[in-house]
Amino acid sequence: MKYNFAKLSPFQVDPDKIEETFGLTADDFQAATDTEKESVVYKHKSVSYWRDAARRFKANTVSMVALFVFILCLLFAFLGPRLIPYNYADQYRSSQKLASMEYSEEEQLVIAMSKNCDAFYATTLKSGSLTAIKKGDYTINYGGKTYAFTLKKAIEKSVLALDADAEEPLFVVKMKDLNEDGTWEKSTPVELSDAPAEGAQPLKLVNSVFPHVFGTDSSGRDLMARTMYGAQVSIIIGIAAALIVLVIGSIYGAISGLAGGAVDFVMMRIVELIYSIPEVLIVLLLQVVLTDPLRAWFDAHKTGIGAILGDLGPGIVSIFITFALLYWVTMARIVRGQVLQLKEQEYVNAAVALGASKTRIIRRHLLPNAVGALVITTCLQIPSAIFLESFLSFLGLGVSAPMASLGSLCSDALATIEIFPDRLIYPAVILTIIVLSLNLIGDGLRDALDPRLKK
Amino acid sequence: MFSYILKRILAAVATLLIIMAVTFFLMNAIPGNPFLSEKASPHAIELAFKKYGLDKPLIVQFKNYVVNYLRGDLGVSLKMQEGTSVKDIIFNQGKFTRSIKLGLSALALAILVGIPLGCIAAYHRGSWLDGFLRVVTTVGVAVPTFVLATLLLATFAVKLPLLPVKSGELTDFRSYIMPVISLSFYYTCYLAKLTRTSMLDAINQDYIRTARAKGVKTSKLVLKHALRNSLIPVITYLGPVMAGIITGSFVVESTFQIPGLGKYFVQSVMNRDYTIIMATTVILSALVIFMNLVVDIAYKIVDPRITLTSKEG
Numbered sequence: 001m002k003y004n005f006a007k008l009s010p011f012q013v014d015p016d017k018i019e020e021t022f023g024l025t026a027d028d029f030q031a032a033t034d035t036e037k038e039s040v041v042y043k044h045k046s047v048s049y050w051r052d053a054a055r056r057f058k059a060n061t062v063s064m065v066a067l068f069v070f071i072l073c074l075l076f077a078f079l080g081p082r083l084i085p086y087n088y089a090d091q092y093r094s095s096q097k098l099a100s101m102e103y104s105e106e107e108q109l110v111i112a113m114s115k116n117c118d119a120f121y122a123t124t125l126k127s128g129s130l131t132a133i134k135k136g137d138y139t140i141n142y143g144g145k146t147y148a149f150t151l152k153k154a155i156e157k158s159v160l161a162l163d164a165d166a167e168e169p170l171f172v173v174k175m176k177d178l179n180e181d182g183t184w185e186k187s188t189p190v191e192l193s194d195a196p197a198e199g200a201q202p203l204k205l206v207n208s209v210f211p212h213v214f215g216t217d218s219s220g221r222d223l224m225a226r227t228m229y230g231a232q233v234s235i236i237i238g239i240a241a242a243l244i245v246l247v248i249g250s251i252y253g254a255i256s257g258l259a260g261g262a263v264d265f266v267m268m269r270i271v272e273l274i275y276s277i278p279e280v281l282i283v284l285l286l287q288v289v290l291t292d293p294l295r296a297w298f299d300a301h302k303t304g305i306g307a308i309l310g311d312l313g314p315g316i317v318s319i320f321i322t323f324a325l326l327y328w329v330t331m332a333r334i335v336r337g338q339v340l341q342l343k344e345q346e347y348v349n350a351a352v353a354l355g356a357s358k359t360r361i362i363r364r365h366l367l368p369n370a371v372g373a374l375v376i377t378t379c380l381q382i383p384s385a386i387f388l389e390s391f392l393s394f395l396g397l398g399v400s401a402p403m404a405s406l407g408s409l410c411s412d413a414l415a416t417i418e419i420f421p422d423r424l425i426y427p428a429v430i431l432t433i434i435v436l437s438l439n440l441i442g443d444g445l446r447d448a449l450d451p452r453l454k455k
Numbered sequence: 456m457f458s459y460i461l462k463r464i465l466a467a468v469a470t471l472l473i474i475m476a477v478t479f480f481l482m483n484a485i486p487g488n489p490f491l492s493e494k495a496s497p498h499a500i501e502l503a504f505k506k507y508g509l510d511k512p513l514i515v516q517f518k519n520y521v522v523n524y525l526r527g528d529l530g531v532s533l534k535m536q537e538g539t540s541v542k543d544i545i546f547n548q549g550k551f552t553r554s555i556k557l558g559l560s561a562l563a564l565a566i567l568v569g570i571p572l573g574c575i576a577a578y579h580r581g582s583w584l585d586g587f588l589r590v591v592t593t594v595g596v597a598v599p600t601f602v603l604a605t606l607l608l609a610t611f612a613v614k615l616p617l618l619p620v621k622s623g624e625l626t627d628f629r630s631y632i633m634p635v636i637s638l639s640f641y642y643t644c645y646l647a648k649l650t651r652t653s654m655l656d657a658i659n660q661d662y663i664r665t666a667r668a669k670g671v672k673t674s675k676l677v678l679k680h681a682l683r684n685s686l687i688p689v690i691t692y693l694g695p696v697m698a699g700i701i702t703g704s705f706v707v708e709s710t711f712q713i714p715g716l717g718k719y720f721v722q723s724v725m726n727r728d729y730t731i732i733m734a735t736t737v738i739l740s741a742l743v744i745f746m747n748l749v750v751d752i753a754y755k756i757v758d759p760r761i762t763l764t765s766k767e768g
Contacts, residue, residue, distance in 0.1 A: 276470050277477075278743040280702040281720070281736050285481040288724050292486040387599050394601045394706060395721055407601070414605055414710065418620075421609040428602040436597035 049368070056448040063444025070437040073430070077231035085210050086222035088229035089402040096220040098212050100422060106175065107209045110159060112182035113173070117161040118142065119205035132156040137200035140170070148196035160190070162205055214426045217412060221402070227426050230404040234386050235434065237316060237405070241323040241385035246378045248324055249331025256332065257339030268336070271329045279326045283388070286325070287397040290318035315398045319389050327381075327388075334377050338370040345369075372449035380442040383435040390431060406431040456755070463751060467744045471737065472521070478736045479517050482729055489534040489727045507533055509729075520733060530730035535723060541734045545716065551738070553625055554715035557707070558700045560631060561639035565696065569643040570689065573650025578677060580655060588647065595644030601706040604637035608710060622711040634711045638703045642696045649692055653685035660684075683757070690753055697746035701739050 019025060047055075057063055081088070095104035103111065110122045119142055123132055133155040140147040143164055157175045168189035177185040214223035256267040291314045298310035309317050342348060348365050356364070390407025392398035399405045409427035417424060490503045504510045508519060523530060529541040536544055545551050576588040611633060612620040622630035657663065658681050666680050704717035716735055723731035 273470060273473060276744060276747060277474055278698045278701060278740050280698075280705070281739060282474075282477060282481065284705075284721065284724055285478065285485070285732070285736075289481050289484045383597070390599055391601065391702070391706065395709065407599075410601060410605055414608075417605070417609055418613050421613050424605050424609055428606055432594070432598050432602060435599070436594060439597055440593070 053372075053448040057444055060444045060447060062440055063448075066437040066440035066444065069433060070441060073231065073434050073437065074235065076430070077228055077235055080228040081225060081232070084222070084225060084228075085206075086212075086225040088221065088226045088404055090221065090225075092216065092220040092222070095212065095216050097218050097416075097420075098216045099420060100213060100215040100223075101211050102215065103209065103211065109175070109178040109180065111209050112180060113159065113161070113178055113184065114207060114209070115182050117163045119207045120159050120161040121203060121205050122159045122209075123156055133160065133203070137197035138203045139196045139200045140203050140205055142205055146196065148193045148200060149190050150193060150197060151190075160203075160205075161187075215420065215423060217423075218416070223409075223423060223426065226404045226409060227406070227430060230406045230409050230427060231430055231434065233316070233399060233403065233405040234389060234407070234431065237319060237389045238382040238386040238438075241320060241327070241389075242378045242381035244320055244324050245328045245331050245381050245385075246374065249328035249377075250335045250374060252328065253332035253335025253337075254339055257336040257343070264336075271332055274326060274329050277326070280391075282326065283322050283392070284395070284397065286322050287315070287318050287392060290314065290321060294318060313399060313403055315393070315400055315403075316389075319385075319392065319398065322388075323385060327385075331377055331381070334373055335370065338373050339366060342366050342369050375449055376442060376446045379438065379445055383438040383442075386431070386435055386438075406434075459755075460752060463748055467748055470744055471741060474740045475520065475524070475733070475737060476517065478733055479520060480513070482724075482727070482732045483513060485724075485727055487727055489729060503533075507531075524737065529734045532728055532731055534726050534728040535731060541730050544731070545719075545734060545738065548714075549624065550714060550716050550719055553713060554704055554708070554717060556625065557631075557634055557638065557713070557715060558697075558704060560635045561642070561700050561703075562693075562696065564635055564639040565642035565646055566693075568639075569646030570650045570686075572643070572647040574654055574677060574682060576647065576651040577654035577658065580651075585651075588651075592644040592648045595640055596648070598641065600637055600641060600703040601710060603640055604633070604707050604710040607633045607637055622713050625713060630711075634707045634713060637710075638700055638707050641703075642699065646689060646692070646696075649689055650685060653688045654681055657681040657685040686757055687754065690750055690757060694743070694747040694750040698743045701743060 014021075086092075092104075095107060098104060106122075110120065114120055121133070133151060135151045135154050137150050138148070140149075140162065142162055145164070147162070147170055149170060155172055159173050159175065159178070160170070161173060162170055170190040170192060171187040172190060173184045173187045177187070179185070212222050212224065214227055216222055217226070252267065252271075256264045256271075259267075294309075294314035294317055298306055298314070300306075302310070342365070345365075348361060351361050351365055386406075389398055389405060390410070393405045393407030394411045396411065399408050406427045410424055410431070413420070413424035413427070488500070488504075488509070490500045501510075508516060511519075520530075527542075529545070531537075532539050532541055532544060572588060572592075576585045579585050608620065611618045618633055619630055622634050625631060625634075663676065663680055666676055671680070701717065704715060705721055706717075707713070708715040708718035709721065716739065719731070720735040720739065723735060
């Protein structure tokens with residue numbers, strides 16, 4: 001093509017004068033090498049949806065604090081029971097109805113005594129099968145030394161104490177021989193053997209009495225252990241119920257949204273019907289109806305899934321059934337809405353036009369785009385399940401003793417509210433903190449996963 | 456409009472009928488029966504079954520329930536107050552009135568406090584007041600009703616004995632304070648949050664800017680222009696609020712020992728008193744369904760843009 005130089009506008013450059021105008025030589029016009037090309041193409045590393053969401057979530061201080069608090073709650077609920085010597089179900093007959101941090105009379109005697117020896121094992125402070133040290137062979141590891149001995153008779157209502165410097169380091173003091181000042185009337189030495197017998201059981205000695213931080217209940221169960229266990233039960237119920245709702249709701253909603261037409265119409269009328277039932281009335285009835293048949297079923301099926309569900313107890317399982325029957329409707333509506341909305345998107349049309357298969361469209365286009373809404377709704381479902389469980393347990397349905405949930409602990413505490421008002425405060429505050437942190441995490445997830453919804 | 460209302464009333468009646476059916480079959484599935492006790496001989500139980508028509512097939516029993524309910528006959532109590540008419544128990548012993556008074560007071564408190572608080576927070580957005588209200592309402596929606604009820608009881612009735620431990624029959628004003636606050640607190644906070652959000656949406660609209668440019672007074676701007684438009688999501692939420700207040704009444708009536716309908720429902724389930732279970736379920740469900748109906752119609756009045764033909768999920 002020939003340039004018509006006469007028609008060059010003042011802003012156009014005469015190709016022959018490029019060198020002179022811009023200071024460029026022919027050397028400047030060489031083909032780019034591969035590395036140079038890459039540096040242009042990958043100016044920004046592509047950011048995936050999840051990385052982007054994680055960045056937004058991390059920038060949200062409130063949600064991060066809530067996440068941290070929730071992790072603390074998880075540690076309290078799941079790691080806590082391993083760190084304290086008490087168990088949610090064990091009843092300590094000598095330490096009933098203690099206020100928080102209070103020691104029972106026996107515990108006070110043992111504490112006083114512990115000043116005069118190195119370590120001890122008090123049979124009265126253990127419970128159930130451990131109220132005595134049974135006869136047999138034992139070893140004790142303490143202060144780098146191993147003590148081996150054989151008991152010909154069980155030790156009951158006594159303290160097995162160790163004083164490493166004494167001539168007879170291991171001795172038994174009867175509970176009734178202990179004085180308030182920490183001395184004792186008489187003691188029986190335990191004969192040590194030179195080497196541990198085969199199959200000897202190790203016995204762990206302690207040198208302090210672990211306090212009942214939250215006190216004990218009227219059956220002598222440690223309330224901190226029960227609160228930890230209750231938090232565990234509440235969190236597990238919350239997460240499991242949310243997953244049940246997620247599965248049922250999204251399958252139902254997806255079928256309804258994808259099928260459309262008459263199927264969709266009928267399915268949505270069912271959803272509306274369930275939605276307009278005041279579910280708590282039915283839930284209360286369901287709880288009572290399901291308890292006995294479930295118990296009978298657990299007794300008949302002691303293996304496999306029956307054993308797992310049987311451990312949870314009929315109260316918790318009927319809560320799951322309730323969620324599976326009544327609480328999936330919100331999730332189904334949200335999923336159907338997402339499917340309907342996404343189905344009409346241009347990129348889905350494009351994929352259809354290009355001949356993509358149905359599974360590919362669902363897997364590649366619908367699912368990744370709907371996953372944000374699913375995660376948010378599931379996360380916000382957890383506190384609502386915890387609410388429902390605690391509500392039912394508070395009314396005396398739900399979990400039954402010796403199991404505990406935060407709701408049943410509040411309900412138990414209500415009976416003694418005039419004497420021990422703080423017994424109510426611990427489970428109530430922990431319940432509130434768990435629900436609050438989950439709500440805030442859910443809000444943060446919504447802002448992070450679906451910025452369009454941000455208010 | 457008329458056909459819409461008619462359609463909704465029919466749907467409401469159908470829902471109520473289905474609730475009756477579900478309740479009927481569930482309560483018959485509860486193991487045991489109302490006459491079971493250590494003293495009762497099998498013969499006496501048989502006689503009682505015959506007397507109350509429980510020996511008939513379930514489907515006939517259900518039909519009798521529906522027919523009697525249409526006639527306004529709720530039957531007689533089988534166990535808890537044996538032989539007394541259920542209608543008398545619910546309406547003439549003050550149970551219904553007490554629950555309604557409690558529920559309406561809580562609803563009124565939630566609306567009268569929650570909505571203005573939301574407006575104030577939206578109007579002063581970004582200020583310390585907004586921040587404070589945001590913290591209070593966020594915590595408020597995380598506190599279950601029974602936690603608040605029991606904590607109030609522990610503080611104001613036990614530690615500082617200012618208010619009575621038992622609210623009993625709600626005869627004086629002081630006995631209302633704690634039950635109403637614990638019943639309405641969650642909804643007050645939720646309504647305040649909701650109002651704030653929708654108020655902020657409304658304030659940022661163009662017509663508000665235009666009105667302001669025209670010199671409309673701030674008070675009028677907020678109350679007339681912004682509030683009216685931001686009330687729509689708030690009104691939609693009132694249906695669930697009513698259902699929630701009934702749920703809460705189970706707990707609140709148990710905690711404060713108020714002999715109301717919620718507490719009576721829980722007791723009747725435990726006692727398998729079939730006629731009372733049925734009557735309380737139907738009355739409480741009817742209240743919720745009626746409330747939802749009112750809300751849907753109010754919705755139309757507040758926002759004429761909403762078409763009432765079909766409600767898509």
